[in-house]
Amino acid sequence: MIDLEVRHLESFIAVAREGSITRAAERLYLTQQAVSAHVKHLERALKVTLLIRTHRGVVLTPAAEELVAGGRAVLAEVAQLAERVRKIAHERTGTLRLAFCPYSMTLFAAEVAEAVETMVPGLTVELASVRTPREELALLDAGDADAAFMWLPIGDVGLRYAPVRTDKRAVALPADHRLADRGRVTFADLADEPVVCPDMFTSPEAERHWIADPRPDGTPAPRGPRVAQIEECFLMVARGRGIWLAPEPLARWAPAMNIRWVPIADADPVDLAVVWADRAADDLIATMIAEVRTLVGEPIDGIDRVA
Structure with missing residues (x-):
């Protein structure tokens, strides 16, 4: 595919319009060297001569005349495309x-x-x-x-x-639980702990996932009290009726009083x-x-x- 850039085409058409690289550079707020380099890049990419440089400016070759005619149409289409894209992106209601x-x-x-x-x-x-x-x-x-x-x-x-x-997973424990001061725990540490189960899961698969049943070693998870709302999970944990497994961000929402959140080292993230x-x-x-x-x-x- 021919390597043509819009900025190179813009520079060339400005030169054609002005009849001078110097005046084209002034119009585009570029240096003469930059405009000249853009034109040379087009000539190399197309393998044609576009400009004949004279002491009075530049003269377009027949190939250049064709590029001017087609290039203006291309730039107009690019501008229209950009406008359509902006309209879709910024005017959606x-x-x-x-x-x-x-x-x-x-x-x-x-x-x-x-x-x-x-x-x-x-x-x-x-x-x-x-x-x-x-x-x-x-x-x-x-x-x-x-x-x-x-x-x-x-x-x-x-x-x-x-x-x-x-998100990582954590376990909510009573504040006086034997594991409450740990930096992290494993499912082996929690093997005999009944898990509070909120009756809100969207499928049996989801329920098994959230109570980690079965555990990594294949043993079933001990099931604790079933509750109707998230708030009741905290109540059951605080009263020592069971533990609760949840995404770690819940630890930042839940009240810290009477509850400690501890990361579970061997739990899959969610x-x-x-x-x-x-x-x-x-x-x-x-x-x-x-x-x-x-x-x-x-x-x-x-x-x-x-x-």
Whole structure:
């Protein structure tokens, strides 16, 4: 493919119009050396002579006359293309409805909404806070939300998703627990500890994942009390009824009183994902995913998957 650059073509057409490299350089606010180099690059790329230099300026060759005619059309098309791209990127209007669970996600969701609205002027991002992942799925299924932030896995629910952040896992322990002062623990340390199980998971697969059942050595996880809400998990842990396994960001949201969060050394990390239904506008979803990954600063392979 011939190596032609728009800036070289612009310089050449300015020379043709002015009849002088000096005057073309002044018009383009470039040095004479830069303009001359641009023209020479075109001549090498096209393997033709474009300019005959004289003491009174330059004379165009027949090849140069053809390049002027076609080059002007190319530059006009490039300018029109750039304008169309800018219009699509910056004049999109509408609403993007984003659901999330409030625990550790409120400030993050607000930051994402602000970034996406800045990137797409005219777009409004509406945030819907719900209590459980099941409620997020209900909003997506009913068409009352376009996308949601959810930790994977969510099971076979027929939705598309893209991971945007990876989080470590931690365990919530009573403040007086024998492991509460550890810098980290393993599943072997937690082998006999019953796990509090909130009744909010989107699938049996998700429930097994979040309570780490089975454990790395193949043994079943001891199941503790089943509760309806996240708040009850903290209550059960604080009262010594069991432990709770959760993404580490929840440790920054949960009250520290009577609870200690300890990282789990041998737990697989968990992915936070943008989840959306086919009815959502792909271009807006793609913009949001790109902005989230920019905010997080953590590129992740795999842009679009199906759950």
